[in-house]
Amino acid sequence: MPNVIMDEAPWCDGRPRARHMPSGCSTVRAASVSISAFRFDHCGGLPAMIDRHLTRQDMRPLSLANMESELSYAYLHAVASHARCACKVSTRHEDNAGVDAQLVAWGPFDGGGYRTEVDLKVQLKATVAEPAVVDGHFAYSLRGIAQYDDLRSQAVATPRILVVLYMPPASAKWIECTEDALVLRRCAYWVSLRGAKASSNGSAQTVYIPCTQRFDGPGLLSLMSRLSRNEVPLYEDISA
Structure with a gap:
């Protein structure tokens, strides 16, 4: 038995x-x-x-790449909170579609339009590389042509932007906490790739981010105000 x-x-x-x-x-x-x-x-x-x-x-500390990624999320959450926007980390399925987070803002917006609730999807990147400046734009190599195609698509209902956090080369300078301040260095910038041309590259595409489009509280609110007027920013290609 x-x-x-x-x-x-x-x-x-x-x-x-x-x-x-x-x-x-x-x-x-x-x-x-x-x-x-x-x-x-x-x-x-x-x-x-x-x-x-x-x-x-069996557990391992975060790699430097993991730290960069986590700090980019922290930056996004801090800026969104300062702009009184909701910030939600994307699901695995959305991440596969090139979306790392989603922001929601509610009006009334300063100079806004008829929309009182605006959604915005974000793809986050972080880099310690010193950016090359070309005609007032940061040149950034975006890895993954599928991600590039997702961001440039005009067939999606919710606007998408790329946010790149530029960090110091030395990891010891990334974050500093004192009694007076919590400092995260350095700064992020955003670009809409909507309407960009198709890429013939195999693995990466250089995109150009306006130096004037700093991703901060006032900048995010200004972008949300534009979206409330149904003004979706298009990509400005300076490589032609």
Whole structure:
């Protein structure tokens, strides 16, 4: 007669699940089977990975690239809050479509139009590279032609912009916290790539971000005011 043991993972109603073991296999041995395995959710969900062998030694500090990404989100949230806008991090599906965050602003807007609620989708980037300035624009190499195509599309209902945070080369200077101030260096700029021409490149496309379009509270409110008048900024291509 096969052995029966009680599985630690219960059914949805909290009852422990009985599990039959082959003849000759003791419950002690069954308990020693690797617990790192897939467990199916009996509520109808997808299998969940359980790994109880993880230790602190398996965890790793954030890489510099991860730090840049997280600080760009912090910058976006701070500026959006200062402009009295809501800021929401995108879902995995939206991220796959080139959207990292979504901003929502509510009127009345200074010099605004008939729209009293405005949505804006954002793709975030951060870089420590010193930007090259061309005719009053920062030249930025945007990796991923699919992301470039998502940003330049005119077939999307919600406007999209690219926000690039320029940071000092030394990570020790990225952020400073004192009794008087929390300083995040340096600054972000935005550009709308809507209407930009298709790229013939394989992996990256250089885009040009106006030096006047600093991503700060007043700049964000000014952009939201334009969108409330249904004025969606188009890309200014200076490479032609």
